[in-house]
Amino acid sequence: MTKPDVFQKEEHMLVLQNVNKHYSSITAASNQNISLEAGNVYALLGPNGSGKSTFMKMITGLVKPDSGTILYKGQPLSSQSKLDISYMPTESYFYSYMTAKDICKYFSDFFPDFNPNKFYAFLNDMELPDNLKAYKMSTGMLAKLKIAVSLSRSSGLMMLDEPLNGIDIISRERMTATIAANSGPGRIMIVSSHLVDELETVSTHAIFIKQGSIVAAGSIEELRNQTGLGLVDIYKRIYA
Numbered sequence: 001m002t003k004p005d006v007f008q009k010e011e012h013m014l015v016l017q018n019v020n021k022h023y024s025s026i027t028a029a030s031n032q033n034i035s036l037e038a039g040n041v042y043a044l045l046g047p048n049g050s051g052k053s054t055f056m057k058m059i060t061g062l063v064k065p066d067s068g069t070i071l072y073k074g075q076p077l078s079s080q081s082k083l084d085i086s087y088m089p090t091e092s093y094f095y096s097y098m099t100a101k102d103i104c105k106y107f108s109d110f111f112p113d114f115n116p117n118k119f120y121a122f123l124n125d126m127e128l129p130d131n132l133k134a135y136k137m138s139t140g141m142l143a144k145l146k147i148a149v150s151l152s153r154s155s156g157l158m159m160l161d162e163p164l165n166g167i168d169i170i171s172r173e174r175m176t177a178t179i180a181a182n183s184g185p186g187r188i189m190i191v192s193s194h195l196v197d198e199l200e201t202v203s204t205h206a207i208f209i210k211q212g213s214i215v216a217a218g219s220i221e222e223l224r225n226q227t228g229l230g231l232v233d234i235y236k237r238i239y240a
């Protein structure tokens with residue numbers, strides 16, 4: 001396993017060059033260099049506090065790096081590029097008084113690429129009611145609703161921060177299948193989770209972060225061939 005080279009080609013939709021972020025004495029991103037290609041699903045892996053959310057928040061523009069460059073489709077992040085980037089945070093962000101129907105209207109007004117038909121299809125598929133207020137929903141229902149909202153956009157870069165949290169084991173299989181079905185050509189998907197084995201089923205690539213540094217990255221198939229290990233054992237080897 002080697003650190004990725006930074007190289008820029010047309011298909012490298014997202015490039016981080018020498019990206020650093022500190023919070024006082026805490027290193028949340030350390031000299032991060034990586035190129036991500038369209039069509040791939042990246043499992044973003046690392047223990048608590050390693051810097052996964054920071055990585056996503058810097059790309060989405062919510063957190064400003066101290067130094068370094070982030071290029072999306074060859075251009076520095078701008079208000080225009082951010083329209084094509086979506087980020088699903090770990091926290092629930094719905095107003096408690098809103099139903100899924102209200103949420104659909106809210107996001108349709110907010111994001112031009114939000115597809116209400118797709119959203120209702122997800123609700124149906126996830127067996128979520130459209131008339132229940134958010135404060136009455138269970139943790140798992142809210143988690144599914146967040147996924148439905150995120151996948152209803154047509155973003156070229158989609159980031160899901162711990163989407164499987166709070167979702168039961170049977171539903172998780174359906175959620176991972178839904179995430180996989182919504183990946184594909186022209187889109188980068190970055191998904192973080194501590195459920196490494198479940199994430200392995202949907203991911204083509206993995207990025208391992210340790211104390212803010214990208215310590216390994218690459219295609220999961222190549223990582224498996226190089227090490228003879230599955231993703232869970234590679235994870236243990238890196239972090240145990």
Ligand SMILES: Nc1ncnc2c1ncn2[C@@H]1O[C@H](COP(=O)(O)OP(=O)(O)OP(=O)(O)O)[C@@H](O)[C@H]1O
Nearest residue numbers: 023026027028046047048049050051052053054055
């Ligand atoms: N706003 C902030 N102020 C101060 N420190 C922060 C802030 N956000 C993150 N950190 C610190 O930066 C480091 C990386 O945090 P981050 O949330 O990116 O990790 P993570 O890998 O997503 O963790 P987890 O798996 O627990 O969600 C941690 O040490 C965290 O305490």
